[in-house]
Amino acid sequence: MAPVSMAQAINAALADALADDDRVVVFGEDVGALGGVFRVTDGLTAKFGEDRCFDTPLAESGIVGMAVGMAMNGMRPVVEMQFDAFAYPAFEQIASHVAKMRNRTRGALPLPMVIRVPYAGGIGGVEHHCDSSEGYYAHTPGLTVVTPATVADAYGLLREAIASPDPVVFMEPKKLYWAKEEVTLPARTAPFGRAEVRRTGTDATLVAYGPAVPVAMEAAAEAVAEGWDLEVVDLRTIVPFDDDTVMASVARTGRAVVVAEAQGFAGVASEIAARISERCFHVLEAPVRRVTGFDVPYPPPKLEHHHLPGVERVLDTVATLQWEDR
Amino acid sequence: MTTRSGIDLLPTSRPLQLLDKRGRRAPKTRGGGLAMPDDETLLAAYRALVVGRRFDRQATNLVKQGRLAVYPSSHGQEASEVGAVLALRPTDWLFPTYRDSVALVTRGIDPVEVLTLLRGDWHSGYDPVAHRTAPQCTPLATQAPHAVGFAHAARLKGEDTVALAFLGDGATSEGDFHEALNFAAVFRAPVVFFVQNNQYAISVPLARQTAAPSLAHKAVGYGMPGVGVDGNDVAAVIAAVAQAADRARSGGGPTLIEAHTYRMDAHTNADDATRYRTDEEVAAWRDRDPVDRITAHLRGAGLLDDARVGAVAAEAERVAADLRERLPEQTPPDPAELFAHVYSSPTPQLREQADLLRAELAEEV
Ligand SMILES: Cc1ncc(C[n+]2csc(CCOP(=O)(O)OP(=O)(O)O)c2C)c(N)n1
Ligand SMILES: [Mg+2]
Numbered sequence: 127m128a129p130v131s132m133a134q135a136i137n138a139a140l141a142d143a144l145a146d147d148d149r150v151v152v153f154g155e156d157v158g159a160l161g162g163v164f165r166v167t168d169g170l171t172a173k174f175g176e177d178r179c180f181d182t183p184l185a186e187s188g189i190v191g192m193a194v195g196m197a198m199n200g201m202r203p204v205v206e207m208q209f210d211a212f213a214y215p216a217f218e219q220i221a222s223h224v225a226k227m228r229n230r231t232r233g234a235l236p237l238p239m240v241i242r243v244p245y246a247g248g249i250g251g252v253e254h255h256c257d258s259s260e261g262y263y264a265h266t267p268g269l270t271v272v273t274p275a276t277v278a279d280a281y282g283l284l285r286e287a288i289a290s291p292d293p294v295v296f297m298e299p300k301k302l303y304w305a306k307e308e309v310t311l312p313a314r315t316a317p318f319g320r321a322e323v324r325r326t327g328t329d330a331t332l333v334a335y336g337p338a339v340p341v342a343m344e345a346a347a348e349a350v351a352e353g354w355d356l357e358v359v360d361l362r363t364i365v366p367f368d369d370d371t372v373m374a375s376v377a378r379t380g381r382a383v384v385v386a387e388a389q390g391f392a393g394v395a396s397e398i399a400a401r402i403s404e405r406c407f408h409v410l411e412a413p414v415r416r417v418t419g420f421d422v423p424y425p426p427p428k429l430e431h432h433h434l435p436g437v438e439r440v441l442d443t444v445a446t447l448q449w450e451d452r
Numbered sequence: 453m454t455t456r457s458g459i460d461l462l463p464t465s466r467p468l469q470l471l472d473k474r475g476r477r478a479p480k481t482r483g484g485g486l487a488m489p490d491d492e493t494l495l496a497a498y499r500a501l502v503v504g505r506r507f508d509r510q511a512t513n514l515v516k517q518g519r520l521a522v523y524p525s526s527h528g529q530e531a532s533e534v535g536a537v538l539a540l541r542p543t544d545w546l547f548p549t550y551r552d553s554v555a556l557v558t559r560g561i562d563p564v565e566v567l568t569l570l571r572g573d574w575h576s577g578y579d580p581v582a583h584r585t586a587p588q589c590t591p592l593a594t595q596a597p598h599a600v601g602f603a604h605a606a607r608l609k610g611e612d613t614v615a616l617a618f619l620g621d622g623a624t625s626e627g628d629f630h631e632a633l634n635f636a637a638v639f640r641a642p643v644v645f646f647v648q649n650n651q652y653a654i655s656v657p658l659a660r661q662t663a664a665p666s667l668a669h670k671a672v673g674y675g676m677p678g679v680g681v682d683g684n685d686v687a688a689v690i691a692a693v694a695q696a697a698d699r700a701r702s703g704g705g706p707t708l709i710e711a712h713t714y715r716m717d718a719h720t721n722a723d724d725a726t727r728y729r730t731d732e733e734v735a736a737w738r739d740r741d742p743v744d745r746i747t748a749h750l751r752g753a754g755l756l757d758d759a760r761v762g763a764v765a766a767e768a769e770r771v772a773a774d775l776r777e778r779l780p781e782q783t784p785p786d787p788a789e790l791f792a793h794v795y796s797s798p799t800p801q802l803r804e805q806a807d808l809l810r811a812e813l814a815e816e817v
Pocket of ligand 2: 622
């Protein structure tokens with residue numbers, strides 16, 4: 127086993143999918159000769175040729191719209207949005223067509239396609255480069271919304287996304303691109319719709335996804351010193367949502383904190399908190415809490431550390447879970 | 453550094469025409485080298501125009517009777533609707549809008565299935581793959597990039613399929629129109645962008661959409677040919693679309709066609725066209741009626757007699773009667789279908805919601 131970064135794992139998943147399936151094509155802005163601004167598509171054009179991995183004009187709606195047409199004609203396009211906030215011009219295509227084509231045509235025109243979105247902050251990016259936009263997609267029926275937190279999952283989930291008969295928005299936590307793990311590729315991981323318990327614990331459950339998972343893991347490690355044994359659940363796929371694993375964990379621990387980097391209001395974390403409250407009310411020892419970003423536009427680099435939910439804020443919140451009743 | 457002048461890409465100063473408004477052969481110079489379709493094609497076009505117009509009138513009446521929720525008529529635009537479809541091969545793909553029901557009927561799609569969307573039974577009623585026709589698109593211009601992607605995929609697969617995107621004049625102001633034309637030109641995708649300039653986008657006249665000399669002129673900015681054609685001259689529409697499709701098929705890339713025509717009815721039944729246009733303007737366009745024009749031409753050429761006119765009219769009546777009869781009246785769509793096609797298999801949450809609705813419905817009876 128060798129240390130592999132998340133960016134390398136995604137690159138390997140793309141290369142393996144291109145090699146295994148002629149219908150797969152990769153395109154977007156700067157994904158060709160440059161290999162993408164994060165080098166995630168490095169070497170793909172050289173290896174597979176211009177027809178399989180190519181640059182497009184600068185137009186996100188055009189990129190996604192073109193992918194829709196290609197998927198209608200039997201291909202499996204994988205497109206890259208350069209940054210989270212630059213996917214917004216494509217939102218009409220995503221919400222009105224990508225998400226709805228199968229339903230509109232009663233299954234006659236499925237759209238097997240993947241929209242890769244580098245997202246979220248923590249990298250000192252300037253405005254428009256750090257949005258947590260997963261809520262927009264998760265709120266749109268018809269989309270599968272996936273976000274890996276580990277290197278192995280980045281590979282395994284992307285391969286499943288490309289093989290999926292449904293369109294997938296694949297959200298890649300930018301700050302984890304360079305995180306390395308010892309893994310052997312190709313890695314196979316649990317299928318869509320299955321959350322993973324990354325750390326078992328008995329006192330409270332931290333539910334997290336994407337960039338918040340390492341934060342939750344660190345918080346759990348530090349919580350030991352406070353006498354709390356925390357369980358960490360990594361959602362992996364926001365849609366489909368794994369109620370079973372989350373609820374089973376909270377049923378065991380009786381306490382839950384949802385950790386997400388996105389602004390909290392009307393977001394994915396709120397949905398998770400509501401689901402836990404509805405389903406686990408009778409076993410809860412304390413109200414379900416959320417630790418999220420503030421409800422502000424993503425801050426400038428010098429202020430982002432105030433905004434991002436960090437270990438301390440997670441532990442402060444865990445401290446409010448009515449331990450006196452224990 | 454030199455730049456191309458682009459003069460070769462510009463449309464002619466007047467829309468191309470093969471038949472004048474009385475159905476006579478237009479002067480050669482008006483045809484811009486377009487080839488007159490053969491007699492058989494023109495007779496097929498005549499038939500499709502008459503049937504299409506009757507279908508359109510029937511659909512409008514069905515709205516008045518409350519049997520359709522809404523219908524955007526293409527009365528007046530039939531030559532464009534029919535000509536664009538007849539110029540293509542059955543294997544070519546159409547990317548139509550809500551306005552293009554007559555084009556779909558011309559393609560051979562069951563009129564009942566064409567109207568599923570407008571009856572409110574489902575969002576689309578026909579099998580797009582079987583008919584090589586994408587579902588009718590409502591968000592303006594968003595189907596144009598689909599045509600580009602479809603065509604580009606065909607090229608990658610080594611197929612000679614052409615994709616034709618229908619668009620309205622108003623839709624040319626949308627961002628996706630620009631992005632689609634630019635992509636198509638850059639990738640030399642085999643696409644025909646077929647704009648029906650019916651002079652209005654609901655109430656807004658063309659002058660408020662663009663300051664360009666014509667919509668076809670926009671093509672030069674993308675590096676593709678722009679063609680203006682008389683959209684009420686079915687012969688010219690067929691010839692212009694066929695020429696563009698041939699070019700696309702042989703690797704010559706996309707073409708932008710602007711068909712100059714007019715929407716004789718209001719935008720939909722819910723619209724009041726008298727608020728934004730004059731009777732005189734409408735009358736002037738009535739004088740350029742596409743059905744009268746091809747009829748006059750075929751009669752003058754001795755290709756059409758009273759017997760044939762009668763037979764086609766009778767066929768059109770049969771299509772209308774059949775539509776009236778078969779348009780489902782009392783068969784509400786199955787509510788369970790709400791959950792069936794959102795994903796290839798429903799998520800656990802959708803299954804829960806389907807169960808909830810089923811239980812509610814069971815309680816009602
Ligand atoms: C993106 C979008 N904006 C607004 C509308 C509402 N709308 C429906 S039809 C229409 C006018 C379109 O005019 P045009 O493109 O000329 O086509 P026509 O209806 O004349 O065939 C408008 C504004 C829409 N369908 N999609
Ligand atoms: Mg119009």
